[in-house]
Amino acid sequence: xxxxxxxxxxxxxxxxxxxxxNIEKTIENRHLEEExxxxxxxxxxxxxxxxxxxxxxxxxxFPGYVLINMVMNDDTWYVVRNTRGVTGFVGPGSKPVPLTxxxxxPLGIKTENISVDFAEGDTIAVVAGVWKxxxxxxxxxxxxxxxxxxxxxxFGRETPVEISFAEDREMS
Numbered sequence: 105x106x107x108x109x110x111x112x113x114x115x116x117x118x119x120x121x122x123x124x125x126n127i128e129k130t131i132e133n134r135h136l137e138e139e140x141x142x143x144x145x146x147x148x149x150x151x152x153x154x155x156x157x158x159x160x161x162x163x164x165x166f167p168g169y170v171l172i173n174m175v176m177n178d179d180t181w182y183v184v185r186n187t188r189g190v191t192g193f194v195g196p197g198s199k200p201v202p203l204t205x206x207x208x209x210p211l212g213i214k215t216e217n218i219s220v221d222f223a224e225g226d227t228i229a230v231v232a233g234v235w236k237x238x239x240x241x242x243x244x245x246x247x248x249x250x251x252x253x254x255x256x257x258x259f260g261r262e263t264p265v266e267i268s269f270a271e272d273r274e275m276s
Contacts, residue, residue: 106175109202112194117168119189120145142173
């Protein structure tokens with residue numbers, strides 16, 4: 105089977121979430137879970153000041169675009185290209201070009217596989233970041249986001265905290 109890559113799809117502005125939902129529904133209906141792995145509308149937290157009060161809101165990083173992790177073949181190309189709201193893939197002519205590793209890093213999408221020497225249920229000590237020197241029990245691991253959710257004791261209560269195990273912020 106061919107390798108899955110991230111591709112950028114251009115959509116009508118404001119239709120990003122609708123396109124995401126439509127593609128996910130099509131994946132389910134046509135049983136393409138093995139070929140179209142993930143559909144994302146990248147979001148970022150932005151602090152807005154309205155009437156003197158600061159408010160954190162989520163905004164689309166790239167209005168008019170959706171990211172898709174998929175194996176490119178005639179079926180997947182056809183499904184995505186013919187989804188309502190999609191105007192086409194980003195790339196020269198009609199040939200979609202996958203994102204490179206360097207282009208994906210600032211988006212928070214990690215493709216390199218990291219192996220860690222701990223698993224769910226293990227007690228770990230955090231070695232960097234806000235939770236440095238905190239000890240907690242791993243509850244859940246997300247290798248796609250390269251995060252682990254650990255339970256730490258905060259104010260006498262068990263509290264779940266999500267921490268990164270990416271190369272720039274390591275844990276032991």
